Amino acid sequence: MAVYKKDNTWYIDYYVNGRRKRESIGPSKELANKVLQKRKVQIAENKYLDVKKNERIPFGGMTKLYLEAYSKPNKRSWGRDELSIKHLNSFFNNKYLHEIGPLNIEMYKVERKRHVCPSTVNRELACLKHMYVKAIEWGKIDVSPASKVRLFREENQRTRYLEEEEIERLHEACSGHLKPILITALNTGMRKGEILSLKWVDVDLRNRVISILNSKNNEKREIPVNEDLFQALLRARKNPESSYVFCNEDGVPYRDVKTGFKGALKRAKISIRFHDLRHTFASRLVMKGVDLKTVQELLGHKDVRMTLRYSHLSPDHKKAAVEKLSKRMDTYMDTKEDFGQLLEKYGILNPLQNSNTENALVAQLDRASDCGSEGWGFESP
Numbered sequence: 001m002a003v004y005k006k007d008n009t010w011y012i013d014y015y016v017n018g019r020r021k022r023e024s025i026g027p028s029k030e031l032a033n034k035v036l037q038k039r040k041v042q043i044a045e046n047k048y049l050d051v052k053k054n055e056r057i058p059f060g061g062m063t064k065l066y067l068e069a070y071s072k073p074n075k076r077s078w079g080r081d082e083l084s085i086k087h088l089n090s091f092f093n094n095k096y097l098h099e100i101g102p103l104n105i106e107m108y109k110v111e112r113k114r115h116v117c118p119s120t121v122n123r124e125l126a127c128l129k130h131m132y133v134k135a136i137e138w139g140k141i142d143v144s145p146a147s148k149v150r151l152f153r154e155e156n157q158r159t160r161y162l163e164e165e166e167i168e169r170l171h172e173a174c175s176g177h178l179k180p181i182l183i184t185a186l187n188t189g190m191r192k193g194e195i196l197s198l199k200w201v202d203v204d205l206r207n208r209v210i211s212i213l214n215s216k217n218n219e220k221r222e223i224p225v226n227e228d229l230f231q232a233l234l235r236a237r238k239n240p241e242s243s244y245v246f247c248n249e250d251g252v253p254y255r256d257v258k259t260g261f262k263g264a265l266k267r268a269k270i271s272i273r274f275h276d277l278r279h280t281f282a283s284r285l286v287m288k289g290v291d292l293k294t295v296q297e298l299l300g301h302k303d304v305r306m307t308l309r310y311s312h313l314s315p316d317h318k319k320a321a322v323e324k325l326s327k328r329m330d331t332y333m334d335t336k337e338d339f340g341q342l343l344e345k346y347g348i349l350n351p352l353q354n355s356n357t358e359n360a361l362v363a364q365l366d367r368a369s370d371c372g373s374e375g376w377g378f379e380s381p
Contacts, residue, residue: 002014003029003032003033003036005029008027009024009025009026009027010025010026010027010028010029010031010032011023011024011025011032012025012032012035012036012039014036014039014040014043016043021039023035023039056096057096057097057098057140057141058093058095058096058097059088059089059092059093059095059096059097059100060089060093062097062131062135062140063085063088063089063131065138066081066085066131066134066135067081067082067085069134070134076214076216077216080123080127081127084123084124084127084128085127085131087112087124088108088124088127088128091108091111091112092104092108097135097140097141098141100145101145102145102146102148102149104145105125105128105145105146105149106149109121109125109149109152112124113152118152118153118154119152119154121151121152122151122152122154125146125149125151126151128146129144129146129147129149132144132145132146132147159279159283159309159310160272160273160276160279161276161279161280161282161283161284162186162270162272162276162277162280166268166270167186167280169268169269169270170182170264170265170268170270171183172268173264173265173267173268174260174264175260175263175264176237177237177246177248177254177260178257178260178261178264179232180232180233180235180236180246181195181196181246181254181257182264182277183228183229183232184198184229184232184233185274185277185278185281186277186280186281187225187226187228187229187281188210188223188225188229188281188298189223189278189281189282189298189299190210190212190223190278191216191275191278192256192257192274192275193216194212194215194216195246196246196253196254196255196256196257197214197244197253198210198244198245198246199243199244199245200238200243200244200245201243203225203233203245205225205230205233205234208224208225208226208230209222209223209224209225210222210223210225212300215300216300219300219302221297221298221300223298233245239251257274258274261274278299279310281298281299282295282298282299282307282310283310283313285298286310286311286313287313292304292307292308292310292311295307295310
């Protein structure tokens with residue numbers, strides 16, 4: 001081991017496990033000697049910071065450990081991690097954990113974005129980031145190369161929900177076993193997994209309430225049963241040998257309703273996902289004046305920011321608040337006296353001189369080419 005100077009910088013030179021190491025220290029020889037002594041101690045105690053880094057831990061082995069030791073025991077959504085890891089393994093499988101750097105992860109981002117949308121890449125990166133967090137906790141590695149890798153920006157898209165006429169068409173297009181499932185989704189906002197795993201013991205028809213004991217957030221929530229859902233549950237086909245609300249003739253709960261739902265959508269000529277029924281439930285509540293806090297509780301959102309996506313559907317309270325200002329200003333401002341003269345000044349009433357002033361203004365604005373009304377139609381995702 002040695003200390004030497006090159007130009008105006010002091011370096012230390014030493015060996016670890018037969019491999020030569022050099023470090024640039026700075027202009028101080030005294031500091032270089034102290035760092036060298038520290039390295040000697042670290043090597044002697046097997047605590048040198050590169051010891052763990054040089055352990056040859058296959059990436060595939062770490063992903064398997066993450067799934068079995070953390071994801072499956074702790075997460076209901078471990079299936080999503082399993083899918084993410086499948087794609088991560090295909091790209092990093094020939095590398096050891098310590099060989100992967102930020103540049104490798106950036107290259108993965110670029111490659112995956114060629115095949116899937118940014119949100120999908122972000123879910124996979126989130127899985128990778130957390131896997132490295134656990135690897136550090138478990139002493140497998142010292143530093144995460146994914147910590148400074150940024151996720152893609154995701155564009156906000158309009159939440160898709162069904163109009164009343166679309167709900168009727170879809171209901172008519174559903175087969176017998178699918179109709180009560182559709183009605184449950186539209187009147188409770190329950191997730192598909194919550195609906196298909198629902199048991200009669202969780203349904204209190206006397207008090208008209210459904211209890212969700214094993215939600216996505218691992219928190220219990222209760223959903224009132226309205227009249228439409230009450231009637232649908234009473235008419236639902238029941239199997240005395242099964243505890244599940246929605247099951248086949250043998251009493252086995254439906255694993256999925258993807259095929260039947262896809263067929264109903266095709267017959268109804270509607271394009272949505274099953275999860276959009278949950279959006280429809282929330283959207284209809286908001287449009288009928290239900291406050292966002294109540295909607296948040298019914299949906300089981302931990303963070304109100306998840307519920308705020310529906311806030312634009314309820315503009316009435318904002319309009320009413322602004323109108324209060326107008327009424328207050330009427331007490332000390334004469335806002336009506338010169339209204340007609342003001343309109344004439346700007347030529348707004350020329351085409352409609354004989355019409356009521358305010359109605360004429362509304363009609364004029366309705367026909368304005370730049371009012372943006374052409375973009376108000378319902379948009380599919």
